[in-house]
Structure formats: C-alpha cells, structure tokens
Amino acid sequence: MRIDLHTHSTASDGTDTPAELVRNAARAGLDVVALTDHDTVAGHAEAAAALRQLGAPLTLVPGAELSCRLAGTSLHMLAYLFDPDEPEFARERELVRDDRVPRARGMVAKLRELGVPITWEQVARIADGGAVGRPHVASALVELGVVETVSDAFTQAWLADGGRAYVEKHELDPFEAIRLVKGAGGVSVFAHPAAVKRGETVPETAIAELAAAGLDGIEVDHMDHDEETRVRLRGLAGDLGLLTTGSSDYHGSRKECRLGEYTTDPEVYREISRRATGAVPITAI
Known part of the structure; x- marks a missing residue:
C-alpha cells in the first residue's frame, strides 16, 4: 500500500482543487491519501464526491493541519479522522481561519x-x-x-517567523490542540517537527511533553528532514511510544514535492484508523 497522509488543496494553500487532488492521487498510484488543509475542512465534501465518481480503489482520510504556537515557536499539528461538527474544536478552527x-x-x-x-x-x-x-x-x-x-x-528577509514582513496570527496552544482533536475523536501527529529550514523548531523535550499529553505521532519522512534527522526522530518516537508517519506535504504546483514522495507504513495507518472514533476513512468502491 502507498499511503500519503499530508496534502493540501485550494481549500487552503494548494493549487489542486479537492477533486483534482483526489484524481491526481489515484494517477500517482496512491492507495490512501489524507486531505489536510490548513485549519479547515472546507474541501472534504468535494473530495469525497470526486472519490465516489472515481471508480478506483482509493481511500480518503479527512483531516486538517492546525496552526499552533509554543513559547513563541510556530508549529503545525496534523489531525486525522475527527468529528468536524464537534462544536468546541470547530469553534477554535474558525477563530484561526478568521485571523x-x-x-x-x-x-x-x-x-x-x-x-x-x-x-x-x-x-x-x-x-x-x-x-x-x-x-x-x-x-x-x-x-x-x-x-x-x-x-x-520563507526567509528572514521576507516571510519566515520573525522576518521583515512577518505578522503573527491567532494560533492554538499545541497541548490544547491535542485535547481538542482527542475530544473530537481524532488522532494527532506533529507535522515536520524538525524542519529547521522553515525557522525555529521546538526542542525534543517539548515533543516528550506533547507525547505525555496524548500526542499520537510525529511526521518523520518529509522533504524538510534529511536522513540524519529522520534517524534521530525515529529513535525519539521509539523512546516516547509515538507513531511515525511519512508524507509528501503536497501543495500542487506551489511547492516542489510530488504526491507519494514519502509514504506511511500501512501498519501505522491501520493504527491511526483504529484509534480514531470521530470519523472513518472514505473508500471509493
């Protein structure tokens, strides 16, 4: 199985519509694709409709990528298979989007x-x-x-955290994000936790604290992690009892990454699906 658990559509900052993303995922030979637009589930209905018309054995995992901040450092949290209508979590996503x-x-x-x-x-x-x-x-x-x-x-000269044109926004505390995701029956995975080229990252001690608070996993295989970093993160995940995922972080033509460039182990995907109680993966046929 080829499983990509981190992609974006025009519902946030991707260039493929949700329907195009589903079709492109099938063309790329994926068996499972997660739609994880920033702080929104707006693309889920279109993606699910496209999936039903596809006629190919593709599974869609509804999700979102949440904007968070810890002690002044920006980070992203992937949330999978949560109830999108759970009111407390829906309200917090709306606050982030409105900003x-x-x-x-x-x-x-x-x-x-x-x-x-x-x-x-x-x-x-x-x-x-x-x-x-x-x-x-x-x-x-x-x-x-x-x-x-x-x-x-995304450098200090322009838009990176603390850069000349950077502006802060409303972001969730990651501990609160984990609580909200869990309360909505979902599963939480820390996205690209060591992507130093994007700016400052949180220390591994913070990841341990997030794990103790209920974090389910960390995204290890990602284009912004070199091989040494992946080995280190895999060891950390093992020590903390966290799941490890791999994903493309696909944004269509906006970023130089391909659907399925990095993938998640099928056993990890099955464990994510097993833990979730808020929603289920959507199958085409």
Missing part, C-alpha cells in the same frame, strides 16, 4: 513599506477563495519577481 485575512493584509502592508509593489487584490486572486496564508503572499512575491520560488520567500 488569516487580517494577518495576510498586515504582511502586504509590511511588504509595501519595504518597497514591494504587492497588493491585497493580487494575494486574494491567488488564494481564490481558499483559506489565505503565507504561501499565497509568497506566490505573489514570485509573480513580482522578488524571489524565484515560494520557498525563497
């Missing part, structure tokens, strides 16, 4: 102060109705020729 527009407007304002001829209209066009985020602002910088790639925008 995205003023935050993006703030970044546009800072960039204009730095002499970049970016406009909010340009960023809104790129977001095209999705949950606007830094990658949309980064794409605008690429369009304007300020940087060559989206990744090049």
